[in-house]
Amino acid sequence: MTGQDYRAALDAAIKEYEALGHERRAIDDRLAQLGQTIGTLTRLLGLTPTLPLGLTDACRMILRRGDLMTPVEVRDRLLAIGVDVSKYANDLAAVHTILKRLSVSGELRFIPNASGKHQYAWNRPSTPVPVSRDIVSVMHDATHEREAMHATTIPDDESHAGKKRPASKKRRR
Numbered sequence: 001m002t003g004q005d006y007r008a009a010l011d012a013a014i015k016e017y018e019a020l021g022h023e024r025r026a027i028d029d030r031l032a033q034l035g036q037t038i039g040t041l042t043r044l045l046g047l048t049p050t051l052p053l054g055l056t057d058a059c060r061m062i063l064r065r066g067d068l069m070t071p072v073e074v075r076d077r078l079l080a081i082g083v084d085v086s087k088y089a090n091d092l093a094a095v096h097t098i099l100k101r102l103s104v105s106g107e108l109r110f111i112p113n114a115s116g117k118h119q120y121a122w123n124r125p126s127t128p129v130p131v132s133r134d135i136v137s138v139m140h141d142a143t144h145e146r147e148a149m150h151a152t153t154i155p156d157d158e159s160h161a162g163k164k165r166p167a168s169k170k171r172r173r
Contacts (some may be wrong), residue, residue, distance in 0.1 A: 032064035036081050043082030058083045059098050063108060068119040071096050 001009075039053070039061075053061070055078070062077045063069060069077070075095045078085060085091035099120050102108040111119045 028064055029066065032061055032066075035061040036065070036077075039081030039083070043080075053083060055083065055085070055088075055094060056098050056102070059095065059102065060107065063102075063120060063122045066122055068111060068121050070117050070119050071099055074099065074120070 039058075058078055058081070059074055062074055062081075071092060075085070075092050078091075078095070085094065088094040099108060100110075103110045103120060107123055108120045109123045111121060113119060
């Protein structure tokens, strides 16, 4: 293979990688929407889910939609989709605890608010962006950097232009 073949393969891989990242985000959004729809319809029909959803997973599902939400809004949404929070002595405290844990683990972003109504948002995984050709060419063409790395003398200030002294000696001021 030639350099052009490798470049074409790299370009194709980058393009596909970015497209799959966009698809993944769209699928995650749709799964979160469907999960809430299923929970709401299950509750409206008076059905009990065959596999009860834990509080942590329910909070994840609610916040994956991408909305900024306060803990009170998360608790209200949990109730709306039929999550049973009656087993907790203080349902809001349980929600706060879970949101803080998810924030510490990096799944959520904590967004402080001056009014005291702090919010949380789903921390979508960042899509790594490969280095572009322009950046690579600048990296390869960093002749000044290479020269600086191998310099053995320190140029003096303008009054002594042209005179150089060894790099090991420190400047006195």
